[in-house]
Amino acid sequence: MHLRAEAILLAVRSHGEHGAVVRGFTRDDGVQPGYVRGGHSRRLRPVLQPANTVLGEWRARTGEQLAALTVELVHSRAALHAEALPAAALDWVTALTAAALPEGQAYARLHDGLGGLLGAIEAAPSAKGWAGSLVRYELLLLAELGFGLDLDRCVVSGVADDLGFVSPRSGGAVSRAAAAGYEAKLLSLPAFVRDGGAAEWPAIIDGLALSGHFLARDILVDRRADTLAARERLVERLKRAVA
Structure with missing residues (x-):
């Protein structure tokens, strides 16, 4: 097995005294794990x-x-980890993607979407510039x-107009x-989502509630449910930022 490709790093876990097991998200080959020798070195x-x-x-x-992996930096987003809201967003979206996706299956649209979201977080002067992209x-x-x-x-009447809620x-x-x-039993459907x-x-917070409900119900279950803690921290920070 030999693969050479650009990848967005999703997770890094210590392995042994000096190494690290890394999961990278490639466009054509999906999530690929690998062992990086000296992964905890200063370099x-x-x-x-x-x-x-x-x-x-x-x-x-x-x-x-488990493949041996060597890496060369293409683009660093390390500086964003020093800013509270962007750091929380990066922690969440990478943890979500790592937990949700099976290894070795291509998800080109999702890879492009993640790249676009990360770019929006880098470019936006405030969370309002990228929170909608997160949803x-x-x-x-x-x-x-x-x-x-x-x-x-x-789903009740079949009409395509005036859609304001989700079951x-x-x-x-x-x-x-x-x-x-x-209305109290339904989830709000913000216009920007559709x-x-x-x-x-207010629409962004409603959008986060909408996507969060189905992520918790359908994707992040069993052992993967622990990943939701990163999302809860992010959502609480977003709510405090606009309070």
Whole structure:
């Protein structure tokens, strides 16, 4: 097994005294784990940061063996780890992607979406510039794994207009007329989720509640549920930032 590709680093875990097991997300070959010798050295610590982009080379004698991995830094996002909100966002999206995706399966749209989100976090002067992109990425991940929401028509009446809610059970959109009297039992559907464009903070918070419900129900279950703690920290920081 020999693979050479650019990858977004998702997770870095100590292994032995000096090494590290690293999971990188490549566009064409999906999530690829590898062992980096000297991963905790002074030279490699700044490189092996989640959300950095590296050029990786994986080598193994068989497909079942953990590959030896060498890395070369392509793009560093290490400076963002010094800022509270961007750091919390990077921790969450890399942990989510690492926990949710199976190894060795290509998810090109998701890879591109993650790259776009990381770029937005770098470029935005405030969280409002990238928080909407975070919601869209979470919903894209749900869709890519087979848990996409049905937001085209109302699941009750079949109309395609005035959709303002989502059923927490079916994941289908519900029109405001059909939701009358049941609003408290439904999830809000912010316009930017369905139609795109910019979003104000109340809509972003509603979007996070929407995607978070289905991530917790359908993706981050059993052992992976611990990953949600990173999301809870991020959402609380976002809410404090706009309070």
